[in-house]
Amino acid sequence: MPAHAWYIARVSRRPGPLWVAVVAFAAAVFLAAVERGVLELRGAEASWIWLDEVAATGRPVAFYAARDIDLRNAPDSARLTIAADEGYRLWVNAVPVGAGAAPTPTQADRYEVTELFDAGLNRILVEGWSSRGAGGVLLDLEIDGETALVSDDSWRLFRNWNFNLFYAFEGLEAGEPAKVWGRPPAGRWRLGSRARQRPLIPPAPPGLLPVPPMQIRNLGSTWSSLADRRRLPKVGPVMHFDWGRPVTGVLEIDLSDVEVGTALIYFGLEAPDPTVDRPDTVLVAAPDAPHWYAPYPLRFRHLLVVGIELDKPPLVIPIAADTEGEDQVLERLSAPPADQDGVFGLAPPVSWMQVEELVWDRLRGDDAEESLENRHAKPSDG
Numbered sequence: 001m002p003a004h005a006w007y008i009a010r011v012s013r014r015p016g017p018l019w020v021a022v023v024a025f026a027a028a029v030f031l032a033a034v035e036r037g038v039l040e041l042r043g044a045e046a047s048w049i050w051l052d053e054v055a056a057t058g059r060p061v062a063f064y065a066a067r068d069i070d071l072r073n074a075p076d077s078a079r080l081t082i083a084a085d086e087g088y089r090l091w092v093n094a095v096p097v098g099a100g101a102a103p104t105p106t107q108a109d110r111y112e113v114t115e116l117f118d119a120g121l122n123r124i125l126v127e128g129w130s131s132r133g134a135g136g137v138l139l140d141l142e143i144d145g146e147t148a149l150v151s152d153d154s155w156r157l158f159r160n161w162n163f164n165l166f167y168a169f170e171g172l173e174a175g176e177p178a179k180v181w182g183r184p185p186a187g188r189w190r191l192g193s194r195a196r197q198r199p200l201i202p203p204a205p206p207g208l209l210p211v212p213p214m215q216i217r218n219l220g221s222t223w224s225s226l227a228d229r230r231r232l233p234k235v236g237p238v239m240h241f242d243w244g245r246p247v248t249g250v251l252e253i254d255l256s257d258v259e260v261g262t263a264l265i266y267f268g269l270e271a272p273d274p275t276v277d278r279p280d281t282v283l284v285a286a287p288d289a290p291h292w293y294a295p296y297p298l299r300f301r302h303l304l305v306v307g308i309e310l311d312k313p314p315l316v317i318p319i320a321a322d323t324e325g326e327d328q329v330l331e332r333l334s335a336p337p338a339d340q341d342g343v344f345g346l347a348p349p350v351s352w353m354q355v356e357e358l359v360w361d362r363l364r365g366d367d368a369e370e371s372l373e374n375r376h377a378k379p380s381d382g
Contacts (some may be wrong), residue, residue: 009217033110046150048136049156049178050128060262062129062286064158065178069149069166074119081195082126083108085135087284087295089127092116094166096201101281101295101335108138108195117143122148123168129284131262136181153180161289199332202319210252210315213303214244237263237309240271248302248326249316251294253305255285256312263307267300274306283308296335299326 013088019328080097082090090111116122130136141149149351157173164170219238246269264279266272283305285292297319305314319333320326 045147045152045183046138046140046179047152047183049151049153049155049157050134050136050181051159052176052179058133059129060129060282060284061135062127062284062289063131064161064165064286065126065151066165066172066175067124067149067155067156068121068160068172069124069141070121071117071119071143072341075114075117075143077142077144078112078114078117079110080113080124081108081110081140081142083138083195084126084128086130086132087128088137089293089295091125091166093118093122093168094125098198098201099293099295100198109198109346110195111198111200113200121168123166125166127286129286131282132283138184151178153177153207154382160287201333202329204317205321208318208321210317211243211247211249212313212315213241215242216240216313217242218309219304237305237307238274239305239310241303241305241314243301243303243316246299247316247321248297248299248320248330249318250297251303251314252316252317253283253292253310254290254312256290258310259307263305265294265296266302266304266306268302268304269300270289271302272304275305279306297330297333299330 012346049065051061080092082088082098082100084100085102087099088194089099090097092113093116095116097113097116098109100109124139124141126137126139128135137150137151139149140147143149155178156172158165158175201335217240219240251265251267263283264274265281265283266274266277267280268277281294303314320330
């Protein structure tokens, strides 16, 4: 019996009209939740997992979680369901499946992945990331209608990017065990509705090359108004990229020659103003990662990267050969709308506030590490 029902029964020795009304209302809410799929993942065996020790630091983190599954035969059907806080990128046997980003996930994503699994050993790889250190990844694999694999402490986690992680020909013994937060619902995670069906990431159209920007400006040294308004020194990595026209595709940022940190990413058909606009997403990459990809395809002209200086220009990977095709792919693959169920009908706001403060502190020349430690320091007993 749920705790609230036990309490009502305890204080209401006699079933008066109010008690009957409350029980009827609770039953109606429960049945509606089942019908909408709100409780769909709560009975599953999957657990929220994460990298141990990093949650308490508050520092941005990205890592890789891997798990192998040995199949006697190629499956007739395979379905992957995943949720992550703040973001994820998913591969099966080195093939990109999907990606997502949500500071407070209220829905899980579901992918039909039958064609990606073969007889024999198969590898599932998840990149999990969070701009504030704390986060969680939840995953369930269904093979031929039965749960075959879930996220739990059997997964192995890796703090650095490695090419061999994508393929099952190298074992996972070098990884560390996953930290298990618990099963849904756990902590602040309340998946508000049934998992949404997502299409797989399509390959780039043949014959179409990635599109570089036409103009590159380092605004950290030239945009004096930005420095004055934010009290920044007139140096620092604030980079503006202009494609000269609207482009549609997936943004790729080369990190091979970059001292990877954390960056704020702004998109727009007009030039973004970081003194007014909020970032559209954040760049958090694992050490040694050669590239970073935006979680969803976008249509934009201007890109602002605040926090890291890029040696190579970012590229936009096309998603279709013409505007009509681009519109169709955008409709299928763009960021899903926020779940309006939320809690009492209120969807949580999207916010990267903590990492914004961290990046701007670093640009101002403040001791970002010290301020971060102060925000996460435990209060003294005195």
